[in-house]
Amino acid sequence: MQNPQEVQSAVAALRLALEDGGADLSRAPVALVLGTGLSPVGEALLAQPGSVRVPFAALPAMPRPGVDSHAGAFVWGRINGVPVLGQLGRCHLYEGRTPAEVCMGVRVMAAIGSRALVITNAAGALDPLFEAGSLMCIADMINHTGVSPLTGLNCDAFGERFPDMCRPYDPEFRKLARGAALRLGIRLEVGVYIGVHGPEMETPAETRMYRQWGADAVGMSTVLEVIAARHMGMRVLGISCLTNKNLPDCMAPAPLAEVIAVAGRAGETLGRLLWEVLPELAAA
Numbered sequence: 001m002q003n004p005q006e007v008q009s010a011v012a013a014l015r016l017a018l019e020d021g022g023a024d025l026s027r028a029p030v031a032l033v034l035g036t037g038l039s040p041v042g043e044a045l046l047a048q049p050g051s052v053r054v055p056f057a058a059l060p061a062m063p064r065p066g067v068d069s070h071a072g073a074f075v076w077g078r079i080n081g082v083p084v085l086g087q088l089g090r091c092h093l094y095e096g097r098t099p100a101e102v103c104m105g106v107r108v109m110a111a112i113g114s115r116a117l118v119i120t121n122a123a124g125a126l127d128p129l130f131e132a133g134s135l136m137c138i139a140d141m142i143n144h145t146g147v148s149p150l151t152g153l154n155c156d157a158f159g160e161r162f163p164d165m166c167r168p169y170d171p172e173f174r175k176l177a178r179g180a181a182l183r184l185g186i187r188l189e190v191g192v193y194i195g196v197h198g199p200e201m202e203t204p205a206e207t208r209m210y211r212q213w214g215a216d217a218v219g220m221s222t223v224l225e226v227i228a229a230r231h232m233g234m235r236v237l238g239i240s241c242l243t244n245k246n247l248p249d250c251m252a253p254a255p256l257a258e259v260i261a262v263a264g265r266a267g268e269t270l271g272r273l274l275w276e277v278l279p280e281l282a283a284a
């Protein structure tokens, strides 16, 4: 189901709160979603003088993340001079949220005016050559959640009935991110992300299958939000923080505490990359 009325009511309240706080929305902000363990990097980058924070709880119909590792607020601010609207934390299908609820943040930021989306997550590495703690630029994705945020009557104001997905992640954005990483000496892998429903982690047979399907990293978010973003014509850059290795022949538990700790460390690198690339994304 698509939910234009809920999105409109959240947008009206968010716009008011941002403008009351002094945010300058005359220039469309880049939308930035920060996933598991990555809210601190968003806070560090965005919580500068002049930034405006609006908790999801202050907005009608805005679902609040049910897991502790997700903050649950929008923050408007500038990163390296670029106006950014950050979504700190997200909801997941595994919390019992609907696809429309999972995509509310992205729908809201698009309605505020964002045309570019930087979306991040914590993910397990399926490519045996990818190291925990490194970053992966998402080149393509597999939606293995079993659902779509576009199910039901189409909202034509959002986008068309059958949106094209031949380039879900923007090739120019990817090139800019790779160039920025090279300049900074940051190792940035490139690969395919598979989004699963969760919350259980994968069995060895599942990880073997996902790898054979062509996936390089697995996580429990992002794919539905990217479908919604593409539905609305946003250009998308996706970055996974690889928090653990997920290999069928040497499976090891990846407890949440470890995922958050590794995401926190990779988040510092992510922060440097975002600082470098945002002005280029905003100008592209």
Ligand code: HPA
Binding pocket: 122, 123, 124, 125, 201, 202, 218, 219, 220, 243, 244, 245, 246, 254, 259
């Ligand atoms: N699997 C699914 N989701 C994840 C993982 C994983 O290995 N790591 C971080 N999020």
